[in-house]
Every structure is written in C-alpha cells, then in structure tokens.
C-alpha cells in the first residue's frame with residue numbers, strides 16, 4: 001500500500017462516520033463567522049429552536065461592510081449597518097466570541113484566525129467565505145461553505161462532505177529577488193487555469209514554497225480557490241510551528257509539546273500518490289500582472305498584453321476579446337505602459353505585516369505619482385495596523401501620499417464605501433479581477449504588494465526588480 | 470422542519486416556461502439578513518406595478534390585477550402549477566424561501582432547474598414532476614373550475630383531483646423520507662449525535678488542544 005497524502009491524513013482524522021454513499025460526516029474543529037453569510041443561518045437556528053453545538057469553536061468578526069475611515073462615527077449605509085448589528089446581536093444571543101468593530105483585534109476573518117492561534121495545524125476550518133482556503137497554510141483542511149452549511153456547522157459541528165481528488169503543485173528551486181508568494185500563485189493559476197483545480201484539493205510543495213514565511217504561504221493558499229480548488233494546503237515544518245508558538249489561542253506547556261509532536265506528522269508520506277502532479281520551476285517566475293478579468297489572465301511584468309488573434313481556441317479568443325474591451329487595453333501593449341488611477345494594498349491575500357513591510361520598503365522616501373488619484377493601505381487587522389504603526393510604516397506610507405486606513409475587506413469587493421469609479425484602473429493586491437468586483441466598471445490588475453507600491457510611485461506598472469535601490 | 474402531511478390545497482396556474490430565480494425573487498431583496506419575510510416580494514416585478522425596494526410597506530403598493538396570484542380565486546393557493554424549467558438561473562436559496570414564505574407547499578411542473586429542485590427539499594417544499602400532457606390537462610381543469618383543489622398524499626405518491634382521479638408521481642425514496650419525517654439536513658446529522666459525541670471524546674483524549682475554548 002502506498003503512503004498517505006497530507007489530505008488523506010487531514011480527512012481521515014476528521015471522519016465521524018462514513019455514510020456509505022460516497023459522502024462522510026466530517027467533524028469541523030473551527031468555524032469563522034462574518035456578517036454577510038451568517039444572518040440566515042442564525043435565524044434558521046432560532047426558528048428550529050437549536051443552539052450551537054459547541055459555541056467556543058466559533059469566532060466572529062465583521063469585515064466586509066465595515067468602513068475604513070472615521071470608524072468612530074459608525075456605518076452610514078443602513079443596510080451595511082444592519083448586517084453588522086445583526087452579527088453583534090446573534091453572537092450575544094448564541095454565546096459566540098466576536099471581535100466587534102471597535103475591538104483592536106477586529107479584522108478580516110482570514111487574517112485574525114491565524115493571528116490569534118484560532119487556526120492551528122491539523123484542524124478542519126470552515127467559514128462562509130470562499131477564501132477560507134487561506135488557513136490551509138498551516139497544514140489544515142480549510143474551505144469555504146454556503147449559508148445552509150454555516151447553519152449546519154453551527155448546529156452540529158459537522159458537515160456532510162465528499163472527498164476531493166488530490167493534486168500536488170511543486171514549485172521547484174528558488175525564486176529570484178523581487179519575486180513573492182503572490183507572483184508564485186499567480187504563475188500557478190496562469191499555468192493550470194482557473195478551473196484547473198476543480199474537484200481537487202491542492203497541496204503546494206517544493207523548495208520555493210518551503211522557503212516562504214507563513215504570510216507568504218497564506219497568500220498562496222488564499223488563491224487556491226482562484227485555481228478552482230476549494231482547499232489548498234502546505235505541510236507543517238519549523239516555520240509553521242514558530243509562527244503558532246505564543247499565539248493567544250495556541251496550546252502551552254505540556255500540551256504544546258504534545259501538539260507539536262502530532263503536527264510533525266502533517267506532511268505527505270514520501271511514497272504517497274497524487275491524482276495529479278504539476279511542476280513549476282521557481283527560477284522562471286517573474287513578478288506577475290493580470291491583464292484581464294480572470295486571475296488566469298496573467299503575464300510577467302516584462303511581457304505584453306496578449307493578442308487574441310494568436311489564440312486558436314474560439315471560445316478562449318472571445319473571452320480574451322471581451323476582457324480586453326472591458327479593460328480598455330490594446331493587444332501588444334507592454335505591461336509597463338499601463339497607467340493607473342488607483343492603488344489598493346490590502347485584502348486577505350496581502351494585508352499582513354510582511355506585505356506592508358514589503359510595500360513600505362519600496363515607497364520609503366518616494367512620492368505617489370501625480371496621476372494616481374488614490375493610493376490606500378488597508379491593514380488586514382487591528383493588530384497588523386498596530387504593529388505597522390509601531391514600526392513606523394504608517395508614516396512611510398503617509399509621507400509618500402498613501403492613505404492609511406482602518407482594517408477590513410475594503411476595496412477588495414467594494415461592499416463598503418471604498419470602490420472604483422467606472423473606468424478607473426487599479427493596481428490591487430487582492431485576489432479577484434472580475435468585472436465590477438472593485439466597483440461597477442472598475443478595472444483591476446492583480447499584483448504583489450511590492451509591485452503595487454512601485455506602480456503607485458511610477459504611476460504605471462514597473463518591474464520592481466529594476467526599481468531604484 | 471415540519472413533517473409533510475397530506476393536504477388539499479387550491480391550485481394557482483403560472484402559465485409560462487423558464488421562470489427564473491430572478492423573477493421569483495429580484496436581486497435587490499438579497500441584502501436581507503432574514504430567511505423569512507420574502508413572501509411579499511415573491512414574483513415582485515410581475516405582482517406589483519411599481520418597482521419594489523427592500524423595507525417598503527408592500528400592502529400600499531399598486532397591484533398588477535392581471536397577475537394570477539392577485540386574482541381573488543387564487544389568493545389562498547398552496548399549490549403552484551407551472552411550466553417547464555421552473556426555477557432556472559442563479560442558485561439563490563432565497564427563491565425557495567420566498568415561495569415557502571408566501572405559503573406554497575407544492576410546485577407541479579414538467580421539469581425543474583437542478584439547483585432549485587435540490588433547494589426545495591432543504592426547505593420543506595415538494596416539487597412534483599409530471600409529464601407535460603398531464604400538466605397541460607391540469608392547466609385546463611384549473612381554469613375551468615373556480616376553487617380547483619388537489620389532494621397531495623406524499624406517502625402514497627399521489628395527487629387526487631376534485632373528480633376523484635388519482636395521478637401518481639415519482640420521487641426518490643431518500644427525499645420522500647426526509648420530507649415525511651420533517652428531517653432537514655441538520656436533523657439528519659443530529660440523528661448521529663451519539664457518534665459525534667463519541668468522536669469528540671476520542672479526539673479530546675488524542676488531541677485536547679483542538680478543544681481549547683475560544684475566550685474573550
């Protein structure tokens with residue numbers, strides 16, 4: 001018999017019962033809750049007279065609708081305000097811990113889970129949000145769920161699930177300077193496509209992945225869903241364990257020792273067999289920039305906007321033409337000629353302290369270009385913000401002409417007041433460049449924090465590897 | 470979920486194919502934080518003459534007198550008779566919530582969109598597929614007689630017309646059982662509560678750190 005994959009280990013250890021029909025009842029260790037996908041689930045509980053199975057397995061925070069300015073004045077949009085107030089009331093009623101809007105620990109669910117040690121290796125973690133895959137960076141099985149499933153987890157601490165197939169994406173060797181986790185994952189998506197991971201759980205492996213910090217690993221796993229996979233994860237190693245040590249909800253003392261011993265097993269066995277293997281050479285990966293309306297529409301910064309006329313597949317060609325029309329780009333344009341109106345550094349993909357440090361390093365002592373109407377930094381959580389301020393990063397950004405905001409999802413999906421105007425072009429460190437994602441008619445280019453920062457200074461995309469210093 | 474019991478209900482005919490979920494509940498109502506309360510906005514753009522917004526007093530809005538549900542004879546309908554591909558479009562569960570909230574218990578059509586069909590069972594609504602000829606016959610019968618009602622017996626898998634004609638229908642055994650017993654997915658999982666607890670006890674011994682409470 002061949003060895004087991006990390007996915008097998010995570011799956012097997014959480015099966016409560018095999019239903020015998022291809023599905024299993026899977027135990028869920030942790031559940032993150034936010035204001036948008038939870039209200040009907042709580043109401044469902046109330047109508048059925050049910051209570052949460054294990055209230056202390058849940059952690060809630062408002063993130064999608066919260067304002068990033070003048071927080072003390074509250075939320076002006078009544079619909080957004082009601083969603084947030086409803087979350088507060090539900091958490092009180094059902095005994096669920098919530099970091100409310102004015103709590104210093106409030107932030108994007110996928111930033112605060114790891115930060116608090118709520119996310120631990122070997123766990124199953126779910127949230128009514130597709131980017132829950134982020135938590136897979138800890139050697140955990142983490143995936144997004146719908147509202148009915150949110151209610152199901154609250155009521156039973158379980159989900160009925162069908163096992164996915166296993167894929168391993170190996171990024172061999174080491175990336176060059178200026179190439180980040182974001183560039184790696186964009187290159188992977190460019191390689192396998194946005195449906196390439198459909199039906200699979202992806203394990204990211206290889207030296208280039210192991211060389212990443214936890215922040216970088218979270219960036220990679222965050223975008224597994226953009227490759228079509230509901231879950232993405234990375235084996236546990238010293239980097240994982242060092243990150244978790246001392247977090248507020250992490251185990252301590254003797255329990256810590258036991259936990260670490262168990263976590264050391266969280267990797268695929270050497271002889272494990274995967275249903276699909278993909279391999280990329282890290283050295284070939286350049287800083288990436290998306291040019292279209294899907295994350296797979298991506299090219300290296302040294303490249304040009306592609307020409308649909310060169311695409312033999314008629315369906316793909318039409319998709320490219322439509323994307324170019326929406327993005328108002330001409331085929332053959334060098335990426336570095338694309339001029340920008342706004343720059344957004346934030347989102348659950350790239351709003352952690354390391355992301356902000358990388359961006360600050362680029363802008364230090366420089367100024368945002370005149371053609372940039374708004375450049376903003378939105379830290380992923382209150383604690384990230386506080387840390388950045390302690391390091392003086394806020395001053396670096398402010399002096400360069402960036403706005404320094406309060407934590408939340410912000411312009412990643414424009415559910416609060418932060419959004420692109422029709423036709424505006426934005427360099428964004430978020431994860432989705434769909435039509436209208438950052439505001440109706442808005443045009444999004446996905447890049448790394450360093451690339452976004454360099455673009456803010458230059459007013460157009462530049463290769464961060466050749467940028468000053 | 471309530472158990473699905475045998476009942477006799479007035480039939481309302483909605484005579485158009487491909488009724489999509491956006492027609493069943495328009496998108497401006499999806500911002501709601503509730504699962505109930507969608508009934509007044511069921512078929513909003515067909516039912517009212519003005520454009521509906523969340524939070525309005527719907528009782529004061531001008532009704533479209535031509536829309537079938539606004540006709541007095543169908544006011545208390547519990548069975549919706551529809552044409553093919555009912556419920557196509559987005560996956561929004563709100564469409565089913567709106568039909569159920571309005572008071573429908575059964576929808577009869579020659580075919581349903583897949584996701585909508587599945588969503589019905591999660592919310593105690595019974596979608597019945599009958600062949601197109603039978604559906605057509607029912608449309609004529611409903612139009613011909615005011616107060617036309619069908620008796621739905623899920624256990625026997627039959628509809629009975631006012632004339633005593635018995636029309637059988639198909640449904641898979643697993644779904645039928647769930648509706649008859651009033652079991653939702655959660656109730657089904659809770660039937661295994663003992664196994665969940667046993668799992669928890671075992672894991673608590675093996676890996677106690679997984680159960681550390683999340684405190685303030």
Ligand code: SF4
Nearest residue numbers: 131347348409412413
């Ligand atoms: S930051 Fe963006 S992608 Fe992440 S949870 Fe918020 S809205 Fe979703």
